[in-house]
Amino acid sequence: MADTVNAKWADVKPQLSVLIPFLRDDPTPLLTALSREGDQLATRVEVLVLDDGTNSSSLTRDLKALIATLPLAARLITRTDNLGRAKGRNLLAEHARGSHLLFLDADMMPDSPLFLSTWLDLVEQSDLPVAFGGFSLLQASTHRAFRVHRAMALRSDCLPAEVRQQQAEKHLFTSNLLIRRDVFDAHAFDDSFNGWGWEDVEWSMRISALHTIAHPDIPATHMGLDTVDALIKKYRQSAPNFARVAGLHPEIVAAYPSYRAATAIKDRHMALPVAFVAEFMARAEWLPVRLRAFSLRVFRAALYAQALSKDERS
Incomplete structure (x- = not known):
């Protein structure tokens, strides 16, 4: 140093x-x-x-x-x-x-x-x-x-x-x-x-x-x-951290829309297909910006759902 x-x-x-x-x-x-x-x-x-x-x-x-x-x-x-x-x-x-x-x-x-x-x-x-x-x-x-x-x-x-x-x-x-x-x-x-x-x-x-x-x-x-590609990479990194925070502070995180969305996807066992479709839509430059932004939030929620499921199994 x-x-x-x-x-x-x-x-x-x-x-x-x-x-x-x-x-x-x-x-x-x-x-x-x-x-x-x-x-x-x-x-x-x-x-x-x-x-x-x-x-x-x-x-x-x-x-x-x-x-x-x-x-x-x-x-x-x-x-x-x-x-x-x-x-x-x-x-x-x-x-x-x-x-x-x-x-x-x-x-x-x-x-x-x-x-x-x-x-x-x-x-x-x-x-x-x-x-x-x-x-x-x-x-x-x-x-x-x-x-x-x-x-x-x-x-x-x-x-x-x-x-x-x-x-x-x-x-x-x-x-x-x-x-x-x-x-x-x-x-x-x-x-x-x-x-x-x-x-x-x-x-x-x-x-x-x-x-x-x-x-x-x-x-x-x-x-x-960031570009959409860069955000997708960051969200992939953040998913395990989100699951850890949810385990440390469940009462606070339970009120977050991202947690509620992730839990809904997890409970329906839809994390993989939702992540696939949402990522495709987020990357689609021909779609309206607001729809791409919404899709990216859904993609993030699907990643968080996978992380929550993995955390429950461990």
């Missing part, structure tokens, strides 16, 4: 630690955007970036050069092996020095030029234990390759704060998540999760029994929309 810090690092005692893990994504646009607030926040904010196994010498070189010029205290941790989503974020938290941790995905972009200032004001005014700022697609690509993901995200993820607050533990992602230091020290992410998905929601389920989860309106754009 290699470590690089800039000249400002040693002299800053931060209030807010911004933690950015990445694998193959390029975090330089996000770092550049955050640095625009640097002159006002230089003594209060630090930025830690984890390259979790990208193994790109050119990207590492560019990041080191950028970090050296940032007005914010910054540190780059470079690993040649991949820790994974939970372990990587836990590692960043171990090295953070702030009283509050702000987890940002590398493919995010602040929607406000006062993004960090707003988070800091909230920390000072209320000392929140946990808060999710939300995300949007305001700055994301409108290319047709991503239109299915865009339709899905706008329907279920890009929600106003008052809607997210109604199911506070469900609408929480590590893409724009504030956690107070003492809360995270007592409750880190479960690093036994593998692959993509659900480790952040499982964490929020544990936390929701102990702390209030706030949903302020401090959004950032999710720039990294």
Whole structure:
């Protein structure tokens, strides 16, 4: 593991630690955007970036050069092996020095030029234990390759704060998540999760029994929309994680539409044919976007049904 810090690092005692893990994504646009607030926040904010196994010498070189010029205290941790989503974020938290941790995905972009200032004001005014700022697609690509993901995200993820607050533990992602230091020290992410998905929601389920989860309106754009093919791969990875969360928190998961749909498919022993048809329809570019998005949600439910069945047999 290699470590690089800039000249400002040693002299800053931060209030807010911004933690950015990445694998193959390029975090330089996000770092550049955050640095625009640097002159006002230089003594209060630090930025830690984890390259979790990208193994790109050119990207590492560019990041080191950028970090050296940032007005914010910054540190780059470079690993040649991949820790994974939970372990990587836990590692960043171990090295953070702030009283509050702000987890940002590398493919995010602040929607406000006062993004960090707003988070800091909230920390000072209320000392929140946990808060999710939300995300949007305001700055994301409108290319047709991503239109299915865009339709899905706008329907279920890009929600106003008052809607997210109604199911506070469900609408929480590590893409724009504030956690107070003492809360995270007592409750880190479960690093036994593998692959993509659900480790952040499982964490929020544990936390929701102990702390209030706030949903302020401090959004950032999710720039990294996926193609249907990429989403299908991610959903395949997420199915075992979903089954595990259902086993750990059955009362909470039982209220989720995805669980009810998966259970209905499982009970009728229709997981394989439903997954086959739904995947075909999701990939069919001649179908309307709304129908393809619906088919992709059905495909995901069928995968979850298979995972639930396997979990019951084991």
